Amino acid sequence: MNFKLSRFIVVLLIAVMSGCSSTGDKQDGSASIEDRGTSADGAITSGAAGSSSFGSYSLDDPNSPLAQRVIYFEYDSAEITMEGQDLLVHHAGYLVANPGVHVTLEGNTDERGSREYNIALGDRRALSVQRILELNGVAPEQVTVVSYGEEKPAAEGHSDAAWGLNRRVELLY
Amino acid sequence: MNKLYRVVFLMLLLASGMARAALTIEITQGLEGALPIAVVPFGWSGATAAAPENIAAIITADLNRSGRFESLPDRDLIAHPTEAAQVQFQNWRMVKVDDLVIGKVIENADGNFTVQFELFDVLRGTQLTGSSFPTSRADLRRVAHHISDVIYERLTGQKGAFNTQIAYVTTSGSGQNKSYTLLVADSDGYNPQTILTSDQPLMSPSWSPDARQVAYVSFEKKAAEIYIQEVATGSRRKLASFAGINGAPAWSPNGRQLALTLSRDGNPEIYIMDVASGALRRLTNTAAIDTEPAWTPDGRSIIFTSDRGGSPQLYRVPVQGGKAERLTFEGKYNAGADISPDGRKIAMVQGNGGDYRIAVLDLDSRLLRVLTDGPLDESPSFSPNGSMIIYATREGNREVLSAVSVDGRFRQRLSLQAGNVREPVWSPFGK
Numbered sequence: 001m002n003f004k005l006s007r008f009i010v011v012l013l014i015a016v017m018s019g020c021s022s023t024g025d026k027q028d029g030s031a032s033i034e035d036r037g038t039s040a041d042g043a044i045t046s047g048a049a050g051s052s053s054f055g056s057y058s059l060d061d062p063n064s065p066l067a068q069r070v071i072y073f074e075y076d077s078a079e080i081t082m083e084g085q086d087l088l089v090h091h092a093g094y095l096v097a098n099p100g101v102h103v104t105l106e107g108n109t110d111e112r113g114s115r116e117y118n119i120a121l122g123d124r125r126a127l128s129v130q131r132i133l134e135l136n137g138v139a140p141e142q143v144t145v146v147s148y149g150e151e152k153p154a155a156e157g158h159s160d161a162a163w164g165l166n167r168r169v170e171l172l173y
Numbered sequence: 174m175n176k177l178y179r180v181v182f183l184m185l186l187l188a189s190g191m192a193r194a195a196l197t198i199e200i201t202q203g204l205e206g207a208l209p210i211a212v213v214p215f216g217w218s219g220a221t222a223a224a225p226e227n228i229a230a231i232i233t234a235d236l237n238r239s240g241r242f243e244s245l246p247d248r249d250l251i252a253h254p255t256e257a258a259q260v261q262f263q264n265w266r267m268v269k270v271d272d273l274v275i276g277k278v279i280e281n282a283d284g285n286f287t288v289q290f291e292l293f294d295v296l297r298g299t300q301l302t303g304s305s306f307p308t309s310r311a312d313l314r315r316v317a318h319h320i321s322d323v324i325y326e327r328l329t330g331q332k333g334a335f336n337t338q339i340a341y342v343t344t345s346g347s348g349q350n351k352s353y354t355l356l357v358a359d360s361d362g363y364n365p366q367t368i369l370t371s372d373q374p375l376m377s378p379s380w381s382p383d384a385r386q387v388a389y390v391s392f393e394k395k396a397a398e399i400y401i402q403e404v405a406t407g408s409r410r411k412l413a414s415f416a417g418i419n420g421a422p423a424w425s426p427n428g429r430q431l432a433l434t435l436s437r438d439g440n441p442e443i444y445i446m447d448v449a450s451g452a453l454r455r456l457t458n459t460a461a462i463d464t465e466p467a468w469t470p471d472g473r474s475i476i477f478t479s480d481r482g483g484s485p486q487l488y489r490v491p492v493q494g495g496k497a498e499r500l501t502f503e504g505k506y507n508a509g510a511d512i513s514p515d516g517r518k519i520a521m522v523q524g525n526g527g528d529y530r531i532a533v534l535d536l537d538s539r540l541l542r543v544l545t546d547g548p549l550d551e552s553p554s555f556s557p558n559g560s561m562i563i564y565a566t567r568e569g570n571r572e573v574l575s576a577v578s579v580d581g582r583f584r585q586r587l588s589l590q591a592g593n594v595r596e597p598v599w600s601p602f603g604k
Contacts (some may be wrong), residue, residue, distance in 0.1 A: 001379040013602070053389065070399065076484070076485075076506075111549065112506060112524065112529055112549065113366065113485070113506060113509075113529055113551065114377055114465060114478065114485075114507070114508035114509030114521060114522045114551055114552075115377065115509070115551065116376075116377060116420050116421040116434065116464050116465045117462065117465060117477075117478050117485055117508045117509065119376075119418055119420050119421075119434075119441075119463055119464070120418065120420075120434070120436075120464045121399070121442040121462065123417060123418050123436055123440075124439060124440070124441075124462065127440070142284065144216055144395050144397065145417065146397070146418075147418060148374060149376075151374035151376060151392070152374065156347060156570075157570075158567065158570070
């Protein structure tokens with residue numbers, strides 16, 4: 001009975017997931033509206049007004065770029081990759097469109113080396129993210145920065161893979 | 174049902190609390206040429222069958238743990254003298270010990286105790302020292318450590334550090350259910366006392382020079398703050414909660430100032446705070462990371478970590494401010510300095526080819542010596558007599574502590590039965 005039930009759930013999940021992917025095009029299309037709002041300088045206000053209701057919707061949408069809220073870094077580096085910059089442009093667009101929304105940037109490092117140096121490194125990473133958000137029009141009052149250094153790993157374990165997942169800034173809305 | 178879960182959860186919490194109670198110390202690499210010594214079980218006169226503490230066992234463990242002594246195992250003791258008249262030196266020469274410790278514990282009518290001990294030179298057949306200590310039951314272990322200190326100093330010429338403490342951080346659980354505890358224990362791992370528990374990270378404990386207070390960083394408010402707390406009473410005061418980093422507190426040798434790292438002016442810089450008034454003075458000023466200040470024992474300089482040269486290295490700057498001098502040149506990563514009590518050595522974390530080890534720089538010769546094997550060693554802290562360095566390391570997936578003699582020849586491991594332990598800081602001698 002239980003087995004049957006779990007099978008049913010799996011089937012249901014697959015149906016839901018394929019449903020999602022079939023509407024994926026539409027979602028991507030909506031996301032690009034937000035791009036237009038942020039990239040066209042003069043149109044920011046109208047773009048913001050137009051996307052504000054959309055924005056609050058898309059924060060909870062798993063297919064929106066806003067669902068991705070982690071920026072990853074190289075060893076002992078606070079440099080943001082092109083991929084990370086693209087992602088942050090989306091977040092900046094959302095924050096500009098929703099000036100009442102606040103985001104906390106949590107900077108983190110892998111476990112290697114000295115703990116307080118890692119606090120400083122996590123802080124530098126979070127500040128890099130903050131700078132990009134602000135360069136894209138986000139008001140400083142909307143952003144708080146905190147560094148946890150190596151104290152809050154996303155992945156336990158002591159491998160390159162775990163370290164890669166832990167060198168990160170998390171955007172917490 | 175819900176209630177039952179809660180009870181079970183509480184019981185688990187309690188169980189984990191008990192499991193992390195005591196650090197177990199295990200000697201992992203012995204020292205050749207350790208002085209052979211015999212410590213005879215102390216005599217006992219009192220109302221109960223045995224003394225409340227085994228003083229001889231505490232002294233034996235202390236001396237062995239120092240790496241400088243090798244105690245004769247109990248089974249090889251050829252006699253059990255408790256006073257000088259009973260000692261026959263020729264017998265002790267036969268079992269090849271250089272020195273002999275005997276003593277007694279006497280329970281007094283008022284419920285307090287007197288501990289007597291004598292130390293003999295077996296080869297010469299003479300008494301080297303002896304004392305008698307009146308004490309309470311609660312302080313019996315401390316008296317035993319004090320006797321170890323007296324023996325150690327008489328035979329090695331160096332002050333003993335047995336009557337000191339270690340502060341450290343433990344963690345248990347994982348993910349959202351992680352808990353962090355700051356503890357203080359005797360240097361032999363006994364008598365662990367929790368001074369703070371939090372569901373958010375605790376880090377960077379630092380002892381005041383009188384060993385009565387500990388400064389630390391707590392994220393309990395979801396942001397870094399620095400507190401100072403009296404160990405005996407638990408009363409604490411928030412010292413720094415500026416925007417950004419509040420980290421790396423380090424007490425000045427006179428106890429009146431704290432060096433710390435703040436990023437309130439944009440990026441991590443070192444500041445000197447007057448503990449009484451809270452007044453701040455900025456010491457460093459670069460666009461790079463400047464953090465992890467450590468005071469030289471003369472109180473005149475701060476040694477710190479900076480990546481102003483492109484990678485983290487150690488620098489020294491006068492406390493009054495001025496030009497910073499780079500101290501480390503070997504390796505791409507040198508951070509987290511701790512300075513020996515005589516000011517002549519700096520222990521640090523050295524990263525090299527993916528391995529992080531504890532290294533010691535001799536400031537006179539400028540020679541750097543790597544003491545540990547890595548791969549993830551950190552948080553070195555000198556014992557107050559400068560003979561040992563305690564540090565954090567990994568064993569499989571567990572965080573444990575290790576201690577190594579400054580010459581690298583003697584090692585021990587300090588671990589918990591369950592859970593992780595990190596950031597050990599050895600207390601000063603205190604006052």
